[in-house]
Amino acid sequence: MPRRTRTQPIPPSSQEEGYLGGQILVAMPNLQNPEFAQTVICLCAHSSEGAMGIIINKPIEGMSFDDLLKQLELAPVPPQRRIRMCQGGPVEGGRGFVLHTKDWTSDASLPVGEDLALTASIDILKAIAAGGGPRSGILALGYAGWGPGQLEDEIQANSWLSVDPDEALLFGEGAGDKWRQAMAKLRVDPLLLSGAAGHA
Template identity: 75%
Template sequence: MARRARSGSGSGAAPQDGYLGGQVLIAMPGMEDPRFARSVICLCAHSPDGAMGIVLNKPLEGLSFDELLKQLGLEPVPPQRRIRLFQGGPVEGGRGFVLHTLDWASDQSLHVTEDLALTASVDILTAIAGGGGPRQGLLALGYAGWGPGQLEEEIQANAWLSVPPDEELLFGAEGDRKWFQAMAKLKVDPLLLSGAAGHA
């Protein structure tokens, strides 16, 4: 995460060149992979080399922000401010990423959109614990990753829908509520969706 690359397509902008960096992926009801059933994912990077995203609606059990700060030796504990912890995906589950609004950034922050960044350095945790940092953020352990062409194949197979992000969707409701909220942005009743691929 040592580069300030622009991988998004602008805040709320339509994806360009067929790539969905900066968009939110919504698992279709027929998602066969149990790790991603009813998942909502912020796609932080998408290129010919593959894709990387953070799952937004699977709260992390068994570890609090205070405990994480203690494990990392960061102060102050107790912190002046906390953020929620999530299971960001099945890849590198021991690595932490903070998805956050772009009113705070470091040289190591990856710009996802004009309003959103991803930071993997401990500087942001120190800033948040001290009462500062970005206005909105969440900490994810691990991420979701796709190899070259893999996400495109899954989308063709009707595994994912996508919507532009907004702060409420990114940082608001949790669990299944967020999945239904994401579906509502598409004005789609998930109960009416088929898990089978359909091409006009």
């Protein structure tokens, strides 16, 4: 399973041949770990050094975007814009990341595939709260991390399928439906899947 102990995300190497940076990982039904069962993960970085991703379908309970801005003492509250918030993974749960469209970036933004970026600086929250920032985004607390070769082993063990990202899946509402949406995008009925299914 993804590690809990990495202290820094791996710099994205999204375009390396044979790696899946920028893709969506969809947990197979046989993945029973409660932290990752039926998760949908945007894989932000994947290279020979390991992988880092953001779970996009686990809402944060008991905290709103307005609450977060108040904690960070950011104005305006109430903000002119809000974005969906999610539990990004078990590593560094107090650290925030915004996964977003690439129409807004800063020096602190890391590219994720062709159309997305990941920004961990407070500037993006200020921009969104003020009514600007990227067209679409989600705020994640924490991330999922894998060591060298670990994700490849899990894929070989049929724990994950991969699918191309799209904005509706990444940024749309209805977090609880995203696993089935991702399976539908793969044209897969999860009830028909067995542990013998391979990488898509």
